[in-house]
Amino acid sequence: xxxxxxxxxxxxxxxxxxxxxWCNPISGHATLYWYQQILGQGPKLLIQFQNNGVVDDSQLxxxxxxxxRLKGVDSTLKIQPAKLEDSAVYLCASIKTxxxxxxxxxxxxxxRLTVL
Amino acid sequence: SQKIEQNSxxxxxxxxxxATLTCNYTNYSPAYLQWYRQDPGRGPVFLLLIRENEKExxxxxxxxxxxxxxxxxxxxxxxxxxxDSATYLCALDGDSGYALNFGKxxxxxxxx
Numbered sequence: 001x002x003x004x005x006x007x008x009x010x011x012x013x014x015x016x017x018x019x020x021x022w023c024n025p026i027s028g029h030a031t032l033y034w035y036q037q038i039l040g041q042g043p044k045l046l047i048q049f050q051n052n053g054v055v056d057d058s059q060l061x062x063x064x065x066x067x068x069r070l071k072g073v074d075s076t077l078k079i080q081p082a083k084l085e086d087s088a089v090y091l092c093a094s095i096k097t098x099x100x101x102x103x104x105x106x107x108x109x110x111x112r113l114t115v116l
Numbered sequence: 117s118q119k120i121e122q123n124s125x126x127x128x129x130x131x132x133x134x135a136t137l138t139c140n141y142t143n144y145s146p147a148y149l150q151w152y153r154q155d156p157g158r159g160p161v162f163l164l165l166i167r168e169n170e171k172e173x174x175x176x177x178x179x180x181x182x183x184x185x186x187x188x189x190x191x192x193x194x195x196x197x198x199x200d201s202a203t204y205l206c207a208l209d210g211d212s213g214y215a216l217n218f219g220k221x222x223x224x225x226x227x228x
Contacts, residue, residue, distance in 0.1 A: 004159075031214055042120075042205055042218035043160065056215060091159055095214055103148060105207075105216060107159030 001026065004108035006092050012114045018080035021111040024073070025094030031055075033105070034067055034077050035091040043091055049075060050097075082115045089113070118143045120219035122206055128225045129196055137191040137222045139206030146208040149182055149189050150216065154203045160218075163204075164191075196226045 005024040025032050035043035048055040051072040069075040089110040121140045148167045152160035166173045166182045173180050179192040203223045207216040
């Protein structure tokens with residue numbers, strides 16, 4: 001079974017520029033998450049999707065961050081304009097819910113963003 | 117406010133010894149608690165889940181305890197090996213369905 005795919009792995013941009021990250025979850029996983037992990041910190045939830053609907057985006061800085069999952073499969077996280085404090089690793093995760101639920105989140109390898 | 121606290125200092129132990137990591141939480145009533153391993157430059161990998169009605173869970177050399185009265189979980193790695201060196205993250209279920217809130221993690225270094 002293929003894991004959670006993310007791209008790009010690394011991105012360096014100037015502040016005030018925009019960037020987009022892509023995630024393809026494990027096939028059949030209806031729930032998808034984007035987490036932000038700043039160096040030395042644990043992952044912080046940004047947004048949670050159930051199929052193509054948003055379940056929780058309370059910690060998403062909506063003035064600059066946006067995310068979508070139009071067809072209920074892959075997802076895109078966008079930052080525009082980027083700030084220095086957005087430098088972090090953006091982790092995508094998915095989970096199998098319903099009858100096959102085990103509680104385990106499957107993470108991708110992350111997209112490391114550096115804002116100069 | 118809700119908090120998940122893990123040892124901020126790195127834990128250095130000798131190969132063969134038992135490593136014990138601590139996770140304390142406040143203002144949570146979790147249905148379960150999870151532990152993940154994270155290697156540098158990689159995403160977290162699930163290790164164990166323990167439910168609120170379980171006191172202890174084991175998987176190979178790993179053991180997790182969960183005390184909902186003390187609001188604490190202990191994570192043990194017995195007969196530790198240098199390959200166990202990584203950051204270990206504690207996570208609790210959040211208010212929205214299936215989402216997890218993570219602690220900062222504890223770095224473990226096992227030396228030969």
